[in-house]
Amino acid sequence: MHPAFYPDGPRLLADIGGTNARFALERAPGQLSAVRTLACDAYPRFEDAVSAYLASVGIAVQHAAIAIANPVDGDAVRMTNHHWAFSTAGAAHELGLETLLVVNDFTALAMSLPGLMPADLVKVGGGATRPGAAIGLVGAGTGLGVSGLVPNGAGGWTPLQSEGGHVAFSPADEREVAVLRHCWERYSHVSAERLVSGPGLALIREALAARQGLVFETLEPAGIVARGLAGDDPLCLETLECFAGMLGTVAANLAVTLGARGGIYIGGGVVPRLGEWFARSPFRARFEHKGRFSDFTAAIPTLLITAPCPALLGAGRMLGDHLGDHLGERAGAHALATAPAPMPVTREREHAHC
The missing domain is CATH 3.30.420.40 (ATPase, nucleotide binding domain)
Incomplete structure (x- = not known):
């Protein structure tokens, strides 16, 4: 053995x-x-x-x-x-x-972050990690997961058990205000997860169609992604652009909340399906569009997790x-603190x- x-x-x-x-x-x-x-x-x-x-x-x-x-x-x-x-x-x-x-799944995913290797990540935009600084984590899948790691003062990390995906949705332009108004017709509270998630893609598309007075067929999230990336369905492409911008706002809000100079990591099942298009999407521009704190967020890297089973590795560590x-601990990883x-x-x- x-x-x-x-x-x-x-x-x-x-x-x-x-x-x-x-x-x-x-x-x-x-x-x-x-x-x-x-x-x-x-x-x-x-x-x-x-x-x-x-x-x-x-x-x-x-x-x-x-x-x-x-x-x-x-x-x-x-x-x-x-x-x-x-x-x-x-x-x-x-x-x-x-x-x-x-x-919590995103607490486990956060526990895996210091052990990820460069081959497990794709950098989107500029910025550089600051060693020993807080790290943020956000990911869109069936829901919207949020977590992070905070230095514990002893060379290790404390993971955050967060339900930050359920914060109130924050529109950043007139189009997103229209999307929010459409959602208010159905929901008394519209969380970030309601829109920045796989099911949220369908809701965004529905709201955009209503705003433009379009008649449209119902599509599953996978169909919206496929048609949007193909470039021959303007409504689906606009849906992806709107989604990416909304995710940029969520990520920037997390960055300033945590002071996440150690980087914002992106997990979940939706973004990896967007492929190379995501790097050209409105995500990074929206992330850096933070008013008086635009220079702050522009200096923070955003890193897409491509490792196949990171949450499983984090769960194993816990x-x-x-x-x-x-x-x-994975070979070469920084020491992690015991989870809360x-x-x-x-x-x-x-x-x-x-």
Whole structure:
């Protein structure tokens, strides 16, 4: 057995969003295998999806970390953008797990950032990271995730457990004011997530069509992206441009809120699908358009995460910290601080710093 392999066997890691659940086994720190993606809608319960994955790999595990697109506060977990709801203790018992650590997905993603390599990132625009400064994280998928890392004063980092995607949407021009007015006809509160997300693409397109008096067919987000990038559908292209500008505002607001001179990282499933077009989009110009703080944001780099499983790696690090092995750091990464009290369930074992 390789000396770095976990002596009690592989660990189960999962990254669960509103649409898909990605699972993997971690046999040693940062070494993932059997990575598989399951559609959430294919399983009535969270426990059913986990059981199906474990049956498919044919391996029993003792310890698991679940990064989930949801606030995590207490034993009860109820997803915001999906119908799954479960008790952490009950799920651990049913699945036969000694440890089940449930954490916010963007907190886990934030924990992976200092370990990402240059090949895992694409820089959009200018700016340079300032070592030891706060780092921001934002990502659009089924919802809008927000997190970050704050230096802890001891050479490590403290991740933020944030629900910043639910701040009120902030329009930056007349077109976005019109989009907001359209949304107000349906929603009493319009969050940033309502528009800066995969489902938000459809809502933006609907609002733009209403503003122009256009008759349009309903499209799924993937169709909007495909038609917009093809360049032969002006409404879809305008939708992508509007989305990118809105994301730029969200990212800039996060940058000035955190003082994120260490960079703003972009995760989530939507932006990677925009490909090279995203670098030419209104995103970076909007990010730098911050009034008296334009020079401040212009100096901050924006970095698109292209690593295939970063949230899984972050969840693995958090599980390693929880279990006390401190082995979850990727080679060459900066030391990370222990995460702030996620909601673990541990049976038949005591851990000194849990």
